Amino acid sequence: MSDKPSDSSSNAGPIFLVGALAVAGTALGVVFFAADEMGESITYFWDPTQVVEAGSAAIGPDIRLGGMVQAGSLTWNESDQVVTMTVTDNENSLSVRCEGAPPQMLREGIGVVVEGTMTEAGTFDCDRLLVKHSNEYKAATEDMTAEERKALYKTVEGYEGL
């Protein structure tokens, strides 16, 4: 370590500290207090209610829709490779149609994010289907059947059956 100051700039440290903290604090403050507002304009996905409220404005452009797969709504047509389901936020729901094999985790009651377009007919045409996982990590239970256990070992295989 040097016994002498390297140059005059080393005495300016505290000034830079105050300056950097001020800039950093302001930036963080803006994000913190504006996060809610930003959520409106900079959004990763829309929920069904936002899409329904947007009405005809939602028809056409590529958007992401996020929500839960409604119980009893999921179908998988293997010969056509088409998934249909109802995505809901418990207030509003939209029918979604996706082409291609869905991720293995897709099931009823799970969160999904779908990318695609709203059609005039009121259904969402999806060309990319992502499955969300919750932050709940639960152990597989003992009373699972051998079949169910085996299913847990599947990873990237195509979704099979419902």
Place this chain on the structure above:
Amino acid sequence: MNDKLWFVPLVLGLVALAVAHYGGLVMAPTEAMMGEVGRIMYAHVPTAWTGMLMGLVAFVFACGSLATSKDGWDIGTHASVEVATLLCTLLCIQGALWAKPTWGVYWDWDPRLTSTAILVLSFAGVLILRALVHDQGKRRIVTGVTTILAFVNVPITYYSVKWWNTLHQDMSSGSSIADEFKWSLYLGWLAMMLIAVGLVGLRSAGLMARLRREHGETALPKAKQKIELLAEKGGA
């Protein structure tokens, strides 16, 4: 302090990591939703917590470095930014490997993933900028200021899953994780913390030795310095 002592937390951490992963990969039950791929949690979550904390450590070092103008704080900033960069890069790789079989994609530009990617780039940016400045006084200030600015993104990354709609799940906590999974997860975190501390310590010792060599070349030889110092005292 003997620099070799930093191997103690590093080795302890590696042993703890092996035990934690034996727990996570072999002993813990399968995760109910994700199946076997859910076991990436034991690597990913400890890496995330440790990476964010190393960002905080770098921030504290940077504040100390600017406040005191002491080289030790600056070296600590450099070493902890390096370890934070390493951990956040690992985090993105582990996350991608986990995302493919669960979400269906390796990557998507959701707020959590995007802010983590920015974090990696900004920490790497600090190191690049630092490498370009040769005067130690200026380098200390450049490193301190840019580290503080890069750190802003740590709380943003952490809270991104609360503030915005994300593909990434909400943050994990004790109550959201099954009891059977906990000891492996927390031991894994302790292991990563020990490894990170060991790496920062060892790297700091190495960097400090290099800085002393650099200064040795430019400064007066030690003996001559001492004579001058004595002469000064004698004259006063």
